[in-house]
Amino acid sequence: MRNAWTRFEATTHRAWWSGPRIVIAAVLGIGALYAVSSYATLPPPLPSHRATMAAWKPSEAWLYDRDGRLLDSSRVDFAARRLAWTPLDKVAPDAVGVLVAAEDRRFRDHDGIDWWSVAGSIRDRIEGKRARGASTLSMQVAAYLAPDLAAPGSRSWLDKLRQMRAGAELERAWSKDQILEAYLNLAGFRGEAQGIGAAALGLFGKTPDALTRDDGLLLAALLPNPGASAGEVARRACALSKEADCARFPGAVASMLGPARSLALDPGLAPHLSNKLLTEPGVRVATTIDLRIQRLASRALRRQLIGLGGTRARDGAVVVADNATGEILAWVGGIGGASTAPSVDGASSYRQAGSTLKPFLYAQAIEKGYLTPASILDDSPVQLDTASGLYVPQNYDRAFKGPVSARAALAGSLNVPAVRTLLLTGVEPFRDRLWDTGYRGLTESGEYYGYSLALGSAEVTLVEQVAAYRSLALGGLWRALHVRKGEKAPPSRTTTTPQAAWLVADMLADANARAGTFGMESALRLPFWAAVKTGTSKAMRDNWCVGFSDRYTVGVWVGNLEGDPMRAVSGTSGAAPVWRDVMMALHAGQPGRALPMPRGIEARTISFENGIEQPRREYFLAGTGMTRIAAAPALSRRAKIVSPVSGSVYALDPDIPVERQRMAISVSGEVTGHRLLLDGRDLGAADSRPMVLAGPGQHKLRLIAPGGRVVDQILFTVR
DSSP states (O other), X not given: OHXXXXXXXXXXXXXXXXXXXXXXXXXXXXXHHHHHHHHHTXXXXXXXXXXXXXXXXXSEEEEEOTTSOEEEEEEOOOSSBOOSOOOGGGSOHHXXXXXXXXXXXXXXXXXXXXXXXXXXXXXXXXXXXXXXXXXXXXXXXXXXXXXXXXXXXXXXXXXXXXXXXXXXXXXXXXXXXHHHHHHHXXXXXXXXXXXXXXXXXXXXXXXXXGOOHHHXXXXXXXXXXXXXXXXXXXXXXXXXXXXXXXXXXXXXHHHHTSSXXXXXXXXXXXXXXXXXXXXXXXXXXXXSOOHHHHHHHHHHHHHHHHHHOTTTOOEEEEEEEETTTOBEEEXXXXXXXXXXXXXXXXXXXXXXXXXXXXXXXXXXXXXTTSOOTTOEXXXXXXXXXXXXXXXXXXXXXXXXXXXXXXXXXXXXXXXXXXXXXXXXXXXXXXXXXXXXXXXXXXXXXXXXXXXXGGGTOSEEOHHHHHHHHHHHHTTSEEOOOBOBTTOOXXXXXXXXXXXXXXXXXXXXXXXXXXXXXXXTTSTTOOSSOOEEEEEEOXXXXXXXXXXXXXXXXXXXXXXXXXXXXXXXXXXXXTTHHHHHHHHHHHTXXXXXXXXXXXXXXXXXXXXXXGGSSOOEEEEEETTOOOSEEOOOOGGGSOOEEEESOTTOEEOOXXXXXXGGOOEEOEEESOOTTOXXXXXXXXXXXXXXXXXXXXXXXXXXXXXXXXXXXXXXXXXXXXO
């Protein structure tokens, strides 16, 4: 009996313990399953709305004028087309309503998960139908913020639960308006357009606040398949509109999917400057540019280039600077049109300077006391010996005017007098002066440029030209120009004296002095005071006009950026009309006034011997004034050999008798008592103009003073 009870008791005990163990095991199993599934569906951490906005990087950057007005924009990031973050209240409500209705019509009522849509999707799967989408806007925004939520292959039920949990989590941290705003900015609409801002501009040429209900329908039709065909987009837009008559949609879709209009609302006023300054996506650069002046400079250049025609000149550039501040008020690097290099910035490209460097040469000569504005320079043929042979400068019109004053030579842009002036200053000192005046393209020594430097053989930029001419307006003080608003002005440096700068400016402003070359009614003559200089480079490749008033300095370049010559374009017919139009517009309300005369200048009424020029009132450095300008007597001139020119090479003609191939020797200056020696052989008195016969080889000709001193010598070769 006891054994039976013991067996019963043991069996009962085992049964009593087996029930709780099963329950505990079940609970533990469910807990473990929940923990595993919870971990498997754990969404990634999501950023706040503020952090999302801060991390938004537009693909564009923007350029603004001095008053905050948009000048231009530039695409910097080419991964996607994104504009600035668009606030929800800057999107047309009708368009927002259509988009929300198409994508998540219960958006305002759910907590991130639309359970009705989830149930409908499950039912469709059970019935074998094509399952409808159950993603809410919140879930889509979460996927945008954490791309691994929607990574390729993320379609299992665990992935879907993870997306649902992320949407719910986002709803707890963000407001409905913040989620909607983020969706409108993060969604991809067509091609590379990301966000409502890029889509509105790229597809409709509008800002988001100008979108219509139909625009919203078309955008909503793109969202399920941004690369859909035009017909598919039109059919979907019609279905979303719930209208019977949808005839307008095919045409609207064709227009929307036509040529990109992403910059339709961009003024596009400074593309070359924007390419220079806009280097980081999303940046907004404030400049010193004045939108009004930028526009008028662009229009003036466009009118001139259209008038010239693409077969004569295709390109041009304009730079305007404020003399007082050094701020660049206009930077027009080109206007497109017939240009074959529209992306090249004509304002910062190095081009040959032509005659535009002459003012700095004359300023240096006047400063050193070598010249006065009344000094007479000889505009007659000259041959100069150089390492590469003879240099024979010519004037623009291939004519010579004989003796002319320095004033007339500079204002009339005569070449030979400029070369003679360079002989006074020296090539190397002039090259150094140009470097100090901001011409940083002169990287070689003076010997490299030679005498042609007086005629502008060096390469310069238009920005450098404007800065250099501004230094004349400021009395010889040079300071770099700047185009970024608020940029600290660099320290100034003195390049010439205030007196020399003022005298050169007065010469450049003298319409009478330039009349012999340009006439009295050229484009250079303004109804108010302005100093101006033109220049044309070798083979007519570049045409310049740079000048200043008391307030502004304006530089214009016209030419062909590819380097081919212009046709039938001169200094007054190419760049000068643009310069005139810009200067007239700048001074419409306040004409330019003459620069105040600095101390150290004296005025005299002068006359010229033999009527070289008309009597006039002239200005001099104090202590150098004179009243009558006459040719210096021979006694005051340095004795020298004029012909042959040193370095000349002569060839004997075998068909001409040798006795008929003698050469005349000429000298200048006071040579009474001087003698000539050819290879040590005495040719007689220097003033006898001897005719000599020199055989093949190199020869040395010397001019000997009465005391036996060699005052001049040259080398020449006969072949």
